[in-house]
Structures are given as structure tokens and as C-alpha cells.
Amino acid sequence: VVIGNFIGTDAAGTTGIANNSHGVVFSGNAKSNTIGGTAAGAGNLIAFNGADGIFVNPGSNDTARGNAIHSNTGLGIDLEPNGVTANDPPAAKDSDTGGNNRQNFPVLTAAVATASDITIQGALASAATTTFDLDFFSNAACDPTGNGEGQTYLGSAQVTTDANGHADINATLPAVVTAKFITATATDPGGNTSEFSSCRAATSTVPGLTFTVTITADSGAGSLRQAILDANAHFSVFDTIAFAIPGDGPHTIAPATALPALTDPVTINGYTQAGASANTLTDGFNATIKIILDGATAPASTDGLSLQSPGVTVQGLAIINFRSDG
Secondary structure: OOOOOEEEOOOOOOEEEEEOOOOEEEEOOOOOOOOOOOOOOOOOOOEOOOOOEEEEEEEEEEEEEEEEEEOOOOOEEOOOOOOOOOOOHHHHHHOOOOHHHHHHOOOOEEEEEOOOEEEEEEEOOOOOOOOOEEEEEEEEOOOOOOOOOOOEEEEEEEEEEEEEEEEEEEEOOOOOOOOOOHHHHHHHHOOOOOOOOOOOOOOEEEOOOEEOOOOOOOOOOOOOHHHHHHHOOOOOOOEEEEEEEOOOOOEEEEEOOOOHHHHHHHHEEEHHOOOEEEEEEEEOOOOOEEEEEEEEOOOOOOOOOOOOOEEEEEEEEEEEEEOOOO
């Protein structure tokens, strides 16, 4: 069986197969099915389902590779029993039964992205002296369980376990990474694909860019909202959001809805606006603030700025009138 269509409803409301349960279920004696693949165009989109993306209960040899699996209420891939299935200890050598024989997932320890590739390190503990296919993915955010989904397929590598069932992972993939949370799956020679690994936040060596706010409008090119979206999408060491709004100001930006969370290292620097200046006093405050972020017209639960990444700096802004957090 090859699933070749959109499953679920996307964020814009476009419906493929509206579904409040799992996207795909393999149950009973379902064996040797394939969803997706690693060749160009072979992957499928399995997203926005009301439960798991793929639930294997308790079929076996069911392969899921190269798909875009994300934004499902449950796990991206869930092997019976329901919920994250912990890896076997090394002594067990992955010899248990259940959905896809409860194949162990990789454990990722580090990931470093450059402008042209990403190097991922970790380990796999599974059946001894066996070669496994590993698939790697990037994600805009971790799944709430900590064991992720697979939003963007990055590529694959093979590892072979030793007599103790251990294999080191040190894979370099020629992929430009735009989302920093990395996950992986393992597929054994019989086609049993694991659940997704825990998320690992990658680091980046890509130089930062400057995104400039030139209008006070809530959205569109040159807006603060668009600058945040662009900075989040540019996975780098750190970016800068600067201001160059015409006129003397102060300039007020009044979001009608919550601004996107800041999910990548960035400096939002209001002092870059013409006429603004930073404080120079050790006792007192003589700064000139030219950018005002005003939440008076935003819904009651709206925060001004939500910082969800290390390495975020906010300076030179007046943040006022938000009825939740500034």
C-alpha cells in the first residue's frame, strides 16, 4: 500500500481527507506496507490529524520513509502500545514484539548546520550486527512529548551495529536547514520503521542577516511581523531586526493579533531607528525611544513578544498596554 495523497487539513483550511483520528492505521495482520520513500517526490504529507500521523497496531514490516509528518495531535509515528514507546536497554538488543517489533529510535546528541549541509551525531541501540537505514528531519518546533515529528525530510544514512547492538551516528547531509529541531527514525532490514527520536536543537554557523522594519502596519513587507517571520526562517548564528520607519516619530506598531514567537537567535534593536538613542547614565535614564509596541487593540490573551529561543535580545522599544505579558 502506498499512500499518495494529502491526509488531514492544513492551517489554511485546505482539506484532503478531513480526519479527527489517526492519519494512517496498520492493524491486525497488516504487514509489509510502504508509505513514502527516499527518492525525489516519493514522500507524502501526513499532517493536522486529530490523533497520530501513523499508528502501527500491531502490524509489522510497515515502512514510513521520506514523508512530511507534522502538526498531528498525537505522535508522528506511534508504535503500539499507544504513546512514546521507550527504547529497549542495550542488553535486550531490540528483540521485543508489538507494532513494527517496537523498533528502537535513534538518540541524537548534536547537530550543526552550515550554509550547505548539516552534521548530525548520536547513536542507535538495536539488534546486533545489523544495518539500519536512518532518516533525518527538521522541524520548526518540538512535539510536546519531546519525541518529535518529521516536518522536512533532510536525507538518510546507514549504520551497522556491532556485536553489542551499538552503532555511532555521524552523518553529514547536503541539506540547507531552515528549522532547527532535528529528529530521526530507524528502519531495519525487514522494513520496520521506528517512532521519531527525541528532538535535538541544532546550532548554526550561518552568518546572520538584518531584516529592516520600514512601516508601522501590522503585516506585509516591511512590517515587524514580517521581519520576525523572516528572522525565524533564516536559521543562523543570530539575525538583527532593525528599524528605518520614515518620519520623526515616535512610531507606534499596534498588533491586531499575537506576533510570531521568536524561535531563533535575534536582536530586535529599536535604537537603530533614526532619532533614537540608548541610555548613557549609570543612575537615571536619558534614552530616546522612537518605537512603541502597543497592545491596546490586541486580544486580552496576547503577549507583546514571546521569546522561545536562547540568544534573543530586545532593546530600544517601549512595550505598553498588553493585557497579558509584555
